[in-house]
Amino acid sequence: MTGKKTSVRHEVKSSVKDESLIEKRRDQMIRGAVKLFREKGFHRTTTREIAKEAGFSIGTLYEYIRTKEDVLYLVCDRIYEEVNDRLSQLAEKQGTVDGLKDAIRLYIETINDMDDEFTVMYQETKSLPKTALSYVLEKELEMAGLFERMLAGCSEAGEIRLTEKEARLGAHHIIVQGQMWAFRRWALRKQFTLGEFIEMLTDQLLHGVAGLQREGEAT
Amino acid sequence: MTGKKTSVRHEVKSSVKDESLIEKRRDQMIRGAVKLFREKGFHRTTTREIAKEAGFSIGTLYEYIRTKEDVLYLVCDRIYEEVNDRLSQLAEKQGTVDGLKDAIRLYIETINDMDDEFTVMYQETKSLPKTALSYVLEKELEMAGLFERMLAGCSEAGEIRLTEKEARLGAHHIIVQGQMWAFRRWALRKQFTLGEFIEMLTDQLLHGVAGLQREGEAT
Amino acid sequence: MTGKKTSVRHEVKSSVKDESLIEKRRDQMIRGAVKLFREKGFHRTTTREIAKEAGFSIGTLYEYIRTKEDVLYLVCDRIYEEVNDRLSQLAEKQGTVDGLKDAIRLYIETINDMDDEFTVMYQETKSLPKTALSYVLEKELEMAGLFERMLAGCSEAGEIRLTEKEARLGAHHIIVQGQMWAFRRWALRKQFTLGEFIEMLTDQLLHGVAGLQREGEAT
Amino acid sequence: MTGKKTSVRHEVKSSVKDESLIEKRRDQMIRGAVKLFREKGFHRTTTREIAKEAGFSIGTLYEYIRTKEDVLYLVCDRIYEEVNDRLSQLAEKQGTVDGLKDAIRLYIETINDMDDEFTVMYQETKSLPKTALSYVLEKELEMAGLFERMLAGCSEAGEIRLTEKEARLGAHHIIVQGQMWAFRRWALRKQFTLGEFIEMLTDQLLHGVAGLQREGEAT
DNA sequence: CATGAATGAGCGTTCATTCAT
DNA sequence: GATGAATGAACGCTCATTCAT
Numbered sequence: 081m082t083g084k085k086t087s088v089r090h091e092v093k094s095s096v097k098d099e100s101l102i103e104k105r106r107d108q109m110i111r112g113a114v115k116l117f118r119e120k121g122f123h124r125t126t127t128r129e130i131a132k133e134a135g136f137s138i139g140t141l142y143e144y145i146r147t148k149e150d151v152l153y154l155v156c157d158r159i160y161e162e163v164n165d166r167l168s169q170l171a172e173k174q175g176t177v178d179g180l181k182d183a184i185r186l187y188i189e190t191i192n193d194m195d196d197e198f199t200v201m202y203q204e205t206k207s208l209p210k211t212a213l214s215y216v217l218e219k220e221l222e223m224a225g226l227f228e229r230m231l232a233g234c235s236e237a238g239e240i241r242l243t244e245k246e247a248r249l250g251a252h253h254i255i256v257q258g259q260m261w262a263f264r265r266w267a268l269r270k271q272f273t274l275g276e277f278i279e280m281l282t283d284q285l286l287h288g289v290a291g292l293q294r295e296g297e298a299t
Numbered sequence: 300m301t302g303k304k305t306s307v308r309h310e311v312k313s314s315v316k317d318e319s320l321i322e323k324r325r326d327q328m329i330r331g332a333v334k335l336f337r338e339k340g341f342h343r344t345t346t347r348e349i350a351k352e353a354g355f356s357i358g359t360l361y362e363y364i365r366t367k368e369d370v371l372y373l374v375c376d377r378i379y380e381e382v383n384d385r386l387s388q389l390a391e392k393q394g395t396v397d398g399l400k401d402a403i404r405l406y407i408e409t410i411n412d413m414d415d416e417f418t419v420m421y422q423e424t425k426s427l428p429k430t431a432l433s434y435v436l437e438k439e440l441e442m443a444g445l446f447e448r449m450l451a452g453c454s455e456a457g458e459i460r461l462t463e464k465e466a467r468l469g470a471h472h473i474i475v476q477g478q479m480w481a482f483r484r485w486a487l488r489k490q491f492t493l494g495e496f497i498e499m500l501t502d503q504l505l506h507g508v509a510g511l512q513r514e515g516e517a518t
Numbered sequence: 519m520t521g522k523k524t525s526v527r528h529e530v531k532s533s534v535k536d537e538s539l540i541e542k543r544r545d546q547m548i549r550g551a552v553k554l555f556r557e558k559g560f561h562r563t564t565t566r567e568i569a570k571e572a573g574f575s576i577g578t579l580y581e582y583i584r585t586k587e588d589v590l591y592l593v594c595d596r597i598y599e600e601v602n603d604r605l606s607q608l609a610e611k612q613g614t615v616d617g618l619k620d621a622i623r624l625y626i627e628t629i630n631d632m633d634d635e636f637t638v639m640y641q642e643t644k645s646l647p648k649t650a651l652s653y654v655l656e657k658e659l660e661m662a663g664l665f666e667r668m669l670a671g672c673s674e675a676g677e678i679r680l681t682e683k684e685a686r687l688g689a690h691h692i693i694v695q696g697q698m699w700a701f702r703r704w705a706l707r708k709q710f711t712l713g714e715f716i717e718m719l720t721d722q723l724l725h726g727v728a729g730l731q732r733e734g735e736a737t
Numbered sequence: 738m739t740g741k742k743t744s745v746r747h748e749v750k751s752s753v754k755d756e757s758l759i760e761k762r763r764d765q766m767i768r769g770a771v772k773l774f775r776e777k778g779f780h781r782t783t784t785r786e787i788a789k790e791a792g793f794s795i796g797t798l799y800e801y802i803r804t805k806e807d808v809l810y811l812v813c814d815r816i817y818e819e820v821n822d823r824l825s826q827l828a829e830k831q832g833t834v835d836g837l838k839d840a841i842r843l844y845i846e847t848i849n850d851m852d853d854e855f856t857v858m859y860q861e862t863k864s865l866p867k868t869a870l871s872y873v874l875e876k877e878l879e880m881a882g883l884f885e886r887m888l889a890g891c892s893e894a895g896e897i898r899l900t901e902k903e904a905r906l907g908a909h910h911i912i913v914q915g916q917m918w919a920f921r922r923w924a925l926r927k928q929f930t931l932g933e934f935i936e937m938l939t940d941q942l943l944h945g946v947a948g949l950q951r952e953g954e955a956t
Numbered sequence: 957c958a959t960g961a962a963t964g965a966g967c968g969t970t971c972a973t974t975c976a977t
Numbered sequence: 978g979a980t981g982a983a984t985g986a987a988c989g990c991t992c993a994t995t996c997a998t
Contacts, residue, residue, distance in 0.1 A: 095960095095961090096960080096961065097960075097961095098960090098961085101961080121425055121426065123342035123426075124342075124426075126987080126988065126989080127988080127989060127990075128988085128989090136962075136963090137962065137963050137964060138963085138964070138989090138990080139961095139962065139963050139964060139965095139990095139991085139992085140961075140962055140963070142989090142990065142991075143960095143961070143962075146990095147989080147990085148988095148989065148990090203422060203425065206340060206422065207340065217485070217486075220486075221486065224486075245490070245491070245495070245499070246499065248490055249491070249496075249499045249500075249503065250503070252479075252483075252486070252487065253476075253503060256475060256476065256479050256483070257472075257475070259475075260471065260475045264471065264475070266436065267436075267439075267440065267443070267471070268471065271464065271467055272464070272468070276464070277468075280464070280465060280468050281468075283507075284465075284468065284469070284472065284504070284507060285503070285507055286507045287506075287507035288502075288503060288504060288505045288506035288507030314978090315978070316978095317978090320978085345970085345971060345972080346971075346972060346973080347971075347972090355979075355980090356979065356980050356981060357972090357973085357980085357981070358974090358975090358978095358979060358980045358981060359978080359979055359980070361972090361973070361974080362978070362979075365973095366972080366973085367971095367972065367973090533981095533982090534981080534982065535981075535982095536981090536982085539982080543982095559863055559864065561778075561780035561864075562780075562864075564966085564967065564968080565967080565968060565969080566967085566968090574983075574984090575983065575984050575985060576968090576969085576984085576985070577970085577971085577982095577983065577984045577985060577986095578982075578983055578984070580968090580969065580970075581981095581982065581983075584969095585968080585969085586967095586968065586969090641860060641863065644778060644860065645778065655923065655924075659924065662924070683928065683929070683933070683937070684937060684941075686928055687929070687934075687937050687938075687941070688941070690917065690921065690924065690925065691914075691941065694913060694914070694916075694917045694921065695910075695913065698909070698913045702909075702913070704874065705874075705877075705878065705881075705909070706909065709902070709905055710902070710906070714902070715906075718902070718903065718906045719906075721945075722906065722907070722910060722942070722945060723941070723945060724945045725944070725945035726940075726941060726942055726943045726944040726945030752957095753957070754957095755957090758957085783991085783992060783993080784992075784993060784994080785992075785993090793958075793959090794958065794959050794960060795959085795960070795993090795994085796957095796958060796959045796960060796995090796996090797957080797958055797959070799993090799994070799995080800957070800958075803994095804993080804994085805992095805993065805994090
């Protein structure tokens, strides 16, 4: 539907040739970086700390990246990869409210599992170099697009009634609520379990705050 | 009503005695800092730049603060002050859906006016020293509490039906959507005007995605 | 005579305002840098060493320059300044062989006094950033021009006979011999005193290797 | 004639046994290194770049040398070898001015052909380790000695009249002019062709600046 | 013999903070 | 109260060299 696939992957150069080694080392690196970024933020984390946490020397770190910002980009990229992997199982059931509910559940659960990564991503995104930033933002728009099409599908199937704009805002709403679960957990998890949160969220999205009818509708 | 008033203001020490001068200088400082933080983030902004933008020397800057983080705190503090000032006019009309709508409108409009400040606050909050951070988070809970009480008020007045938990989530929802209007504006403002956003937000909060009835309710 | 005065001074930015302080600190810096560059070359000298030799901290060093290359430029610039100061006393006596001899003597003596500086300059020049490099080369061409005009003047005055090209080569010859006295001193000073060198140089320039007549001339 | 043969070749250790392979690899290495040193200087060239330019890995590079400076030494050594090869054809014709002129021509032409190598050598010489440095300087003195003997030969043969010191300075003069053609080419080649330069140089060496008689000589 | 991943000392540079004037 | 020169710890990054494969 969105024909344009402009998102050119922002390649991170490595001076190491062995692709599988690159994969392995970057894995270590990302794992370490996420932990540190979560604790102290991108700017307060030093490259030496990342290397140490990853289990190798500063020299080795720089065999696999070019700049510190590359690490941040790698982290962001990894997150989208994983979220997309998880969400891609939802291709079927398009156009049903049940399918939408499943998607929301899956999305929030994914965030719940990866909340360090998400928090990092939403708080440090602006430190990305220009080209990496636009790649990441595009990825996010793709994700929003996925929910937008689901909502539009439900509307076409007649299960709910939505204008195009409403579908767009609804998609945005879902994305944002997911982010909220990640980076407002200091407030939310004292009061809600994961299950409660998902249920209430879905409920509120579909029905709004209880007891009110849409204007112009009969009781 | 909220009995607990634990939020001890995180004092920022100044070596200058004249209170009105402190006020004036900090004003200049905050104005300059917000501009710079918005452009380049807290970490990429230097104290020299803040001083320069504020119109005095670093020496002078350090007469009014103790550390760079103090500036960030001052910025955050100022924001809540202003938001509270604006929202405090809403004390009346508690317990009506119209009052709630007005509050949401006022809140989002405030954010729209101060979006630089808000963006800064939500992106840099974690750089605050511990005590300042908890003060700021508490301030935000107060704000959420304001909306929570409004929702609860409406429920008590019978206009809508909400459990305590639902009211709490609804309040978070409002807060978070406001934040989104500030720091996801790159995505949202291409698609919605301020008015549209407020309307759809309110609508969605109260009615959910169109056309669906709450389960167990008659059509 | 050479109408074009394109040599735009390559400004070195300092974050310190006080001009006389800049002068003083850069003096210390240049003195220290020359010593170190002489001993170990530009690349093997660290900025910390320069700062230490100059008598202040690394932080202070960077208040007066922007990059390490600025130090090198400052050194080169200083040398030309001094040489020009010294040579400018020769404006009169243009057009006489005696004037030329004096100029050569003065030039070589200057180099003899500043030979560390000259050695540094001729060996490290290529490490200069582009704009600084062309400024320095231009300065040197100016100096060559000075000798070229002197030779041409003698020729016009009829004391010697030279084509334009010969005058130009003669000027280069003088410049280069001066450089040699600076950075081939390990070979030369074992065998010649300063006076001898000047005398022989002048002699050779004017008369060539002894005993031969220009072809076509009578004995 | 010069009885002392103190120049002990500064051996460069290789962990490879096969002599002809050593020869071959070092050839590649030198060729690559000269190109890179010329472009960026010794210090700005990395060992990885040298290896790559030579066509093998750094691992392999270090099988044939011990330190980066060894590469520089190898380059310098190669240059003298080649120059000596070229100049050695001049053993005959000693003692004639024509022989001297041929030698000068050959020397300058050699430099013209190898000017990258010469430039590198004269600019990076000081980065050589102590023992390598003295070996190289000695080589150069040998070359100067060659010209010195030629001049002395001419004098003995009665073609020109020179004291020992004058012969020494004359030799130095020739060497220096050659260097000048290599590393002042930015200035010289705009104004002179190779042929012109050689001719004027020879002329000036033998006759000096035109039109002047040696003092005390009759016209 | 050849490879190239790993190492870490060391470099140039920045910037929050201090304090004498 | 205001200034801005001085400080030095700390940062991101490089690169000569080693050594297991």
